[in-house]
Amino acid sequence: MGVMYRPPNSGQDQGHKMHHKIESACQKGKVTVIMGDFNMQVDWVNNAASGPKEREFIECLQEGVLEQLVMEPTREQAILDLVLCNEPDLIKDLKVREHFGGSDHNVVEFNLQFERKKVESDVKVLQLNKGNYRGMREELMKIDWEQSLVGKTVEQQWQEFLGVIEDTVQRFIPKKRKVIRGEIRQPWLTKEVGECIKAKEKAYNVAKSSGKSEDWEGYKNKPRITKREIRKERINYEGRLASNIRNDSKSFFKYIKNKREAKVDIGPLQNDAGNLVMGDQEIAEELNKYFASVFTVENMSNMPTIQESQGAESNMVAITKEKVLEKLRGLKIGKSLL
Template sequence: MEWSQEYNMFYTNLEGDIGRGIILYVHESLKAEEIKVDSRFCEHLFVKLRTSRNETMLIGVIYRSPSDSSEETGRTLRNLISEVSKLNFTHHLLMGDFNYPGINWDMMTSSNIHSEEQKFLECLQDNFLFQMVNKPTRWRGTNTPSVLDLIITKDPDTVVDMELQSPLGKSDHCVIIFSYVCRVDVKKTKKKRKSYSKADYVGLKDEIKQTNWRHILGDGSENINEIWTKFRGKMEDLENKFVPTYEIGRKKNQQIPLDKETLNVIKEKNALARKYLVHKDPDVRRNYNRTRNKAGKLVRKARKKYEKNLAKEAKSNSKRIWQYINSKSKSRQGIADLCTDPRDPKSEKTDDDETKANILAYFFSSVFTKEPDGEVPQLKARNIQIQWEQRYIKEETVKKILRELKVDKSPGLDNFHPRFLMELH
């Protein structure tokens, strides 16, 4: 499971034996927080989005197991939908695998008026909800394709540009892509970064040679801090002049480069999936299976080649391989639930971030040294004189240090990039 640091991950039932698990990713530019809904139906996840100053949105992800078709499960699911649809939100969006194959969504009917499917339909109608998926989203073998994955909203005009794409891997559920129309206030700040690989180092060296450093730095009568400030100011001017900048765009997940053949096979796979949904032709299905397997084989081959090249460059470009390894990490460690009373390990635990922060702040402050009240005692002044030995810094020593700088490292306290300094030797 790849995870991008540009998204916040919300999940439930990933640990333990309860349910199949649900994950929802929300872009970091959107203000999102999880909402706990008290329900006996366990497979659900709800998140609140602050879309604009005066509007909020409720996003819910629900999974109903096909093996649990009891009346109790159906009733708890309908109660859950009724409860969240009455919550005070500007927008409501529910998604998930509901596993109701007996519903004809074009006619809004079911095969049996006393079935759980019919009760589910009535629940949506009673809560003024609209179901937007009208094409089969799941098929397997000779089974009749059916609409199992649903997108439910209160306003049908908000869900647009829906597209059903071929399943991922060997899954039998389609990938559903759609847009939700609403007002969103997203604060975008354009950040700039210097491109040291495209800098004009020839022009930089020429101007450094022509610079009258004695005039800039003085005759040495000033203290070292004043001289350093002047030197740094001049170097920053040169850096701004000869090193171009570029705007940091949206970060993209590290993707494996695919050749033209692989991209064409993936495109053919998606086309066959759409064709099968329309015609239900067994020959098209068999052709789709062959193309899907071929696409998977080509992608695995490309991934193997990409990882092999990363391994070869591990010593010269260690950051790149670690970035790839971290992108494959399946978990992100956070702060576990904490006891509300640090002195009592049996006290109730909390998962609230603010409460955790207060508990940790209290614990850390408890080990601070407690100073007595009153005035701070004054230390007696001592006159210490140290004879400063004359130091000579050779030009070759400075050049050697500059040559050995690692250009893939971050800037130090002087805020000058190693690549910028290394080019000066």
């Protein structure tokens, strides 16, 4: 499945590149679906080309055994947005709908029917709300950490500690199969926005069926009103998230994370020997080595002499339950620092 766009004033070279891509996709011996705005002036009902570029395009589709399935205008009176498939029976309920946002092109909607293999998921997640945390604490208190960690390197100590924690978690927190949820609903998609979208679709269908100028005039403002309502609700939702970040920072950063288009990982890195380092532990060691190299090396043989303080001494340090609670209440849960 692929999406293509051919600019209106494309030259012959761009046309040949597009034909090559289509031919390559069709040679793989699999079901092929290609859709997009091809900007081709073709009479698709009679398969008649209006020029040499269109004729070459039709020949390319015939060689790839691709059938063009859109038979209604998608921009004014022209069929520019196409759906190509070498198994046309798999394309169901193809409809040319209202304009997309502020675009002068119509939405082309269809269902792709295919057999989905049922695969049982083995992924399990922890049920943290059902964990036996009292049992975990009692189990961890039985461990002599000093005895189990003595004589080991930092990495060995970490692996020992991590192994114990993971084993305890496995024994005291139950698991369940991960539920794969369906379509993700936009959080700002309110009832009012949904009604605007439905009204826009209804007005388009009425105008398309009747062909009357007054119906098209009634539809004209619907996309603009819907776009304005969506923008307003999105701004309101983002404003509520931002204003409540002190009390609910998780929702704010979850929304920001979902808006990111790309997730960039660290690495690979190049070590001193010029080799690429790709493993997580090796990358961490290279970063640690670099950070340690910029530290200031203190001259331990020439330490300053500390003079005894001549001020008043205080032998009384009072730590009360009330003072500790006061400090805890002042912690900012959304930040790592006070």
